[in-house]
Amino acid sequence: MKLSCLKNLTCVKNISGHPCKGNLIIENNQVPLTMWSPTDILEGIIRCTKCGNEYPILGGVGIVVPLTETYIRQNYAQLCIFLDENHYPISHNMAQYFRAKKLNIPLMAQQPVGYDHPRYLSRYVATHYPNYGKFLIKHEMLAPLLEGYEKEDLYTTLVSLLTKNNIHPNKVLDMGCSVGRMSFGLANIASHVYGLDHAFPSVFTARQILSGMPSKKTTHPFFYDGLQEMMLEFDIDNLENIEFIVGDATATPLQIENFDLICIVNILDGINSPRNFLEGVLTQMANNSYLIFSSCYHWDIEGLSPKEDWIDGKEATTSSQELANLLKEYGSIIEEKDPVMWICPENARSLSIFLNHCILFQRKHSF
Numbered sequence: 072m073k074l075s076c077l078k079n080l081t082c083v084k085n086i087s088g089h090p091c092k093g094n095l096i097i098e099n100n101q102v103p104l105t106m107w108s109p110t111d112i113l114e115g116i117i118r119c120t121k122c123g124n125e126y127p128i129l130g131g132v133g134i135v136v137p138l139t140e141t142y143i144r145q146n147y148a149q150l151c152i153f154l155d156e157n158h159y160p161i162s163h164n165m166a167q168y169f170r171a172k173k174l175n176i177p178l179m180a181q182q183p184v185g186y187d188h189p190r191y192l193s194r195y196v197a198t199h200y201p202n203y204g205k206f207l208i209k210h211e212m213l214a215p216l217l218e219g220y221e222k223e224d225l226y227t228t229l230v231s232l233l234t235k236n237n238i239h240p241n242k243v244l245d246m247g248c249s250v251g252r253m254s255f256g257l258a259n260i261a262s263h264v265y266g267l268d269h270a271f272p273s274v275f276t277a278r279q280i281l282s283g284m285p286s287k288k289t290t291h292p293f294f295y296d297g298l299q300e301m302m303l304e305f306d307i308d309n310l311e312n313i314e315f316i317v318g319d320a321t322a323t324p325l326q327i328e329n330f331d332l333i334c335i336v337n338i339l340d341g342i343n344s345p346r347n348f349l350e351g352v353l354t355q356m357a358n359n360s361y362l363i364f365s366s367c368y369h370w371d372i373e374g375l376s377p378k379e380d381w382i383d384g385k386e387a388t389t390s391s392q393e394l395a396n397l398l399k400e401y402g403s404i405i406e407e408k409d410p411v412m413w414i415c416p417e418n419a420r421s422l423s424i425f426l427n428h429c430i431l432f433q434r435k436h437s438f
């Protein structure tokens with residue numbers, strides 16, 4: 072984690088229903104700080120100057136989530152295996168620190184779930200940095216579709232919505248960034264981009280691909296048939312103006328009011344209480360700041376949020392109408408594009424194709 076990132080982070084510990092928001096500093100006593108370079112931390116502890124809550128940095132990735140100890144305890148085995156496999160194992164001092172806090176003792180059987188799973192990681196790397204010609208079984212009807220999508224994918228379309236409207240933001244926050252494709256597109260038009268995701272493996276991988284830290288990643292295995300893997304290949308120049316951290320979009324350590332562009336792409340329908348989440352973001356956004364939004368409203372009856380929390384798709388109003396109505400209460404829609412294709416490969420014989428609703432919106436505090 073870049074040292075310079077620290078000044079942008081605040082404490083997310085929940086104190087009487089509100090985030091503490093204290094400043095974070097390096098805590099060097101319990102686990103000696105290990106630097107990757109003079110400007111980049113590889114491992115250490117950061118501590119809140121107000122409430123004393125501590126957050127670890129592992130393998131260069133800061134973990135700044137509200138229930139830090141629960142996060143570590145639930146993910147301990149996977150974190151150890153993942154960091155070990157990626158040649159940045161947890162140090163002896165850090166292991167002692169976790170042991171002293173009993174964070175090495177799982178509360179329940181540990182298995183990577185959802186976006187932490189190696190298969191999801193593989194799918195998202197293929198979604199963000201595809202090479203269809205290599206890993207998909209060729210089919211003549213698919214060829215024109217994929218060639219068209221490769222020329223202009225969802226992420227390119229979203230970035231061009233911004234450039235067409237002459238928006239070149241200073242600071243951008245990409246919420247639910249996964250392995251970083253949208254952050255990558257935004258880094259070409261913005262001064263600084265911060266990507267935030269709850270899944271440690273995704274954030275670690277995004278940093279490797281786009282910043283080359285703690286080591287450069289140019290290949291990643293894709294499960295193209297059962298357990299059979301093939302290597303996806305990509306080679307992206309390291310970007311200086313990008314940073315990724317592990318955090319919760321519903322309680323972010325990066326202050327939303329400090330950003331002039333917020334990016335919410337393909338996460339609304341996978342989040343707990345989507346309406347509360349979006350209204351919370353809109354309330355905190357600075358006057359005249361922008362939101363780039365995209366979703367296919369893949370509401371799941373058995374998903375995280377009960378159907379009462381969906382931003383419609385239940386009765387008379389469609390999700391896209393209701394989303395636009397909600398945004399209009401907070402500012403103005405600059406441009407909408409609907410539908411825009413989003414393609415996610417699963418294996419050599421399976422692609423998911425979603426039809427997304429995309430919106431560029433400007434927050435107005437009074438209008």
Ligand SMILES: C[S@@+](CC[C@H](N)C(=O)[O-])C[C@H]1O[C@@H](n2cnc3c(N)ncnc32)[C@H](O)[C@@H]1O
Pocket residue numbers: 186198246247248249250252253267268269270273318319320321336337338341342343
């Ligand atoms: C469907 S993926 C979309 C990824 C990326 N935005 C894209 O469009 O390709 C959803 C991502 O949101 C992340 N996510 C889900 N809930 C989150 C939360 N509360 N805070 C941060 N990230 C979250 C997941 O880990 C996952 O990487």
